[in-house]
Amino acid sequence: MLIRRGSDHIPSSEITPEAVYLNRRKFIGRLGAGAAAIAAGVPLGSQAHAASQSRGQSDELTPYEAITNYNNFYEFGTDKEDPARHAGNFTGHPWSVDVNGHVSKAATYDLPDLLSSFTPEERVYRLRCVEAWSMVIPWQGIPLRDVINYLEPTSSAKYVAFQTLHDPEQMRGQRARVLDWPYVEGLRMDEAMHPLTLLAVGIYERPLLGQNGPPIRLVVPWKYGFKSVKSIVRISFVEEEPPTTWNIMAPQEYGFYANVNPEVDHPRWSQARERRVGELRPRPTPMFNGYGDQVASLYSGMDLTRYY
Amino acid sequence: MAGVLALVPLANIGWDAATGGLGVEPVEALVRRTGWWALTLLVVTLAVTPVRRVTGWNRLIQIRRPVGVISFVYALSHFVIYVAIKQWFALSFIIEDILERPFITAGFITLCLLTPLAATSTRKSIRRLGGKKWRRLHWLIYPAALLGVLHYFWLVKADTRPPLVYAAIVIALLMMRLDLPAPFARKAARSDSAEPAPSRS
Ligand code: HEM
Numbered sequence: 001m002l003i004r005r006g007s008d009h010i011p012s013s014e015i016t017p018e019a020v021y022l023n024r025r026k027f028i029g030r031l032g033a034g035a036a037a038i039a040a041g042v043p044l045g046s047q048a049h050a051a052s053q054s055r056g057q058s059d060e061l062t063p064y065e066a067i068t069n070y071n072n073f074y075e076f077g078t079d080k081e082d083p084a085r086h087a088g089n090f091t092g093h094p095w096s097v098d099v100n101g102h103v104s105k106a107a108t109y110d111l112p113d114l115l116s117s118f119t120p121e122e123r124v125y126r127l128r129c130v131e132a133w134s135m136v137i138p139w140q141g142i143p144l145r146d147v148i149n150y151l152e153p154t155s156s157a158k159y160v161a162f163q164t165l166h167d168p169e170q171m172r173g174q175r176a177r178v179l180d181w182p183y184v185e186g187l188r189m190d191e192a193m194h195p196l197t198l199l200a201v202g203i204y205e206r207p208l209l210g211q212n213g214p215p216i217r218l219v220v221p222w223k224y225g226f227k228s229v230k231s232i233v234r235i236s237f238v239e240e241e242p243p244t245t246w247n248i249m250a251p252q253e254y255g256f257y258a259n260v261n262p263e264v265d266h267p268r269w270s271q272a273r274e275r276r277v278g279e280l281r282p283r284p285t286p287m288f289n290g291y292g293d294q295v296a297s298l299y300s301g302m303d304l305t306r307y308y
Numbered sequence: 309m310a311g312v313l314a315l316v317p318l319a320n321i322g323w324d325a326a327t328g329g330l331g332v333e334p335v336e337a338l339v340r341r342t343g344w345w346a347l348t349l350l351v352v353t354l355a356v357t358p359v360r361r362v363t364g365w366n367r368l369i370q371i372r373r374p375v376g377v378i379s380f381v382y383a384l385s386h387f388v389i390y391v392a393i394k395q396w397f398a399l400s401f402i403i404e405d406i407l408e409r410p411f412i413t414a415g416f417i418t419l420c421l422l423t424p425l426a427a428t429s430t431r432k433s434i435r436r437l438g439g440k441k442w443r444r445l446h447w448l449i450y451p452a453a454l455l456g457v458l459h460y461f462w463l464v465k466a467d468t469r470p471p472l473v474y475a476a477i478v479i480a481l482l483m484m485r486l487d488l489p490a491p492f493a494r495k496a497a498r499s500d501s502a503e504p505a506p507s508r509s
Contacts, residue, residue, distance in 0.1 A: 066332040078467045081331055131465075133333065178466040249466065268409050268463065270401055277332055281396050 059126060062135035064204045066277050071211045072129065073230060074179055075164065075171040086172055087210025092231060095215050101161075101237035104152035111215055115201070117150065118142040123198055125221035127228075128260045128289045130246075132282075134274045139219055141200035145193040153189075157237035161186040162218060162229045179245055185229035186242035186256070187220065190298055196221055196291060199232075222291040224258045255308040259299065260289035264308045314378045317345040335393045342386035343415075347456045349379035350422075351477055354453055358484040373429050376449070380426035383419050411462035414455050421452040453478045 073083040076090075095111040120140040128134045148160070166182035168174040174181045191197065198219040201208060208214035213230020220227050226246050236242070246254035253267055262272045262285040273282040288295050299307075321341050324330050330337040353376040360368045395402050405412040425446055428434070434442050457478055461471040 070332045074466065078465075080333065080336075133336075176467070176469075268411055270404065273398075273401070275333075275335070275394075280335060280393055282394075282398075 059136050068209050075173045077173045083211030090210035092215030098234045102154040102157040103237040130224035132274045135277050139200040140202035141198040144197040144199050153237040159238050160192040161236040161242035162232050163234035165231045165233045180248050183245045185244050222288040222295045227258050257307045338389050342382045346379050346383035350453050354481045377429050380422045414459040418452050418455040421448050
């Protein structure tokens with residue numbers, strides 16, 4: 001049975017945004033822009049979706065309030081509330097992104113310029129944090145592969161590396177060396193080119209707030225949340241597996257792949273279950289966060305207990 | 309006095325629970341708040357005697373036992389919230405945690421060490437055991453505090469500064485009790501026996 005906080009306990013502020021959201025959907029529908037994408041809905045992994053429904057567990061959208069007040073963004077502090085508290089003035093404007101490495105159109109791009117040739121799509125994804133909590137987030141973003149195709153990497157590009165802004169003036173969490181700043185992440189080229197992989201610019205039809213990694217961030221829904229690097233200032237096309245921040249920090253705990261895997265526990269806690277933010281009772285975590293149908297083939301033949 | 313102290317964390321947690329200050333993940337917040345208060349009050353308990361010696365404020369001794377008991381109450385709530393809500397009574401997960409995850413193992417042993425101390429914290433137990441035995445038993449508070457700090461140190465993901473602060477305080481308090489000049493130590497030991505004997509005020 002699914003136990004929720006009684007509806008009388010949910011402050012109206014948590015409900016409103018969904019109403020706003022639905023209104024905006026109608027609004028967008030009237031405009032005709034992106035209506036098809038929204039109607040086509042949601043690449044929630046269909047199998048896992050069915051499985052969770054058969055358990056009586058749904059994948060309802062997490063309220064905007066929770067998505068914007070419970071964040072791991074150590075650039076603004078290590079507590080979950082710190083980013084909401086300290087990233088208020090961080091908007092990501094103006095913003096440029098440095099594209100380099102094995103790529104034809106290497107350059108420093110003004111972000112709005114770079115994005116002007118793409119139309120953001122609507123994607124509702126589960127987000128599974130390595131700390132065993134999860135959310136369901138309606139993102140707006142551009143499939144990373146569209147951007148990669150536009151940038152034309154050469155055949156030597158085997159991996160894509162990403163880097164977060166390093167600016168202790170704005171990002172007060174970076175004044176302490178709790179992590180090896182700047183935050184870096186990376187994907188194998190086939191992971192980066194996978195249609196599920198998104199460069200997100202918005203949540204609930206609003207531009208990303210400071211705490212969610214504006215103005216542009218990665219979303220890789222079958223991997224633990226720390227792979228989804230925020231506030232990206234550099235995209236590098238490289239030949240070798242790039243270093244990644246949490247792997248540098250604790251290699252026994254965080255691997256390069258970081259695929260959601262209920263069978264490979266974190267040394268300090270089980271990954272077999274997760275708690276959906278807003279719910280009390282833990283639920284089982286599906287393999288690849290429920291996106292196995294779409295992504296399992298990327299890893300066929302790999303020992304996932306070794307490449308965690 | 310101690311009653312008022314007991315209410316501070318409760319009021320803090322209760323106020324936040326009522327005003328939404330526990331955030332969108334209240335379970336996590338409750339686990340962390342109760343753990344933090346358990347350890348903090350344990351450290352306060354340890355600090356009583358050294359502070360009393362330095363300041364000569366002898367009445368301070370009266371809060372030592374009650375604060376220790378309150379620390380245990382928080383440690384126990386911490387464990388109960390972990391078992392009931394975080395793990396949803398899933399015994400296999402709980403046992404796996406206690407056996408295989410060092411930070412949980414340390415927390416569990418800490419709780420086990422604190423339990424007999426809390427159980428013998430009444431004046432009746434002190435009388436029954438006798439001051440010497442009672443004091444020997446209650447020496448367990450030192451390993452308990454050290455293990456509590458280890459639990460904290462092992463559970464943080466990146467920022468180890470707060471648990472290191474606790475470690476420094478606990479070690480300093482320990483040294484203060486071990487490294488006293490001999491006559492002072494003897495005098496202190498004697499005056500410590502004021503604690504097990506029911507205090508008059
Ligand atoms: C069986 C016993 C125990 C279990 C299962 C347990 C479990 C936990 C868990 C799951 C957390 C949260 C970890 C996280 O947020 O990542 C935690 C945090 C904590 N626990 Fe325990 N614990 C136990 C006993 C204790 C005891 C006896 C103390 C203190 C005397 C203690 C002090 C703390 C502290 C200080 C924290 C961190 C609070 C913070 O993050 O500010 N725990 N514990």
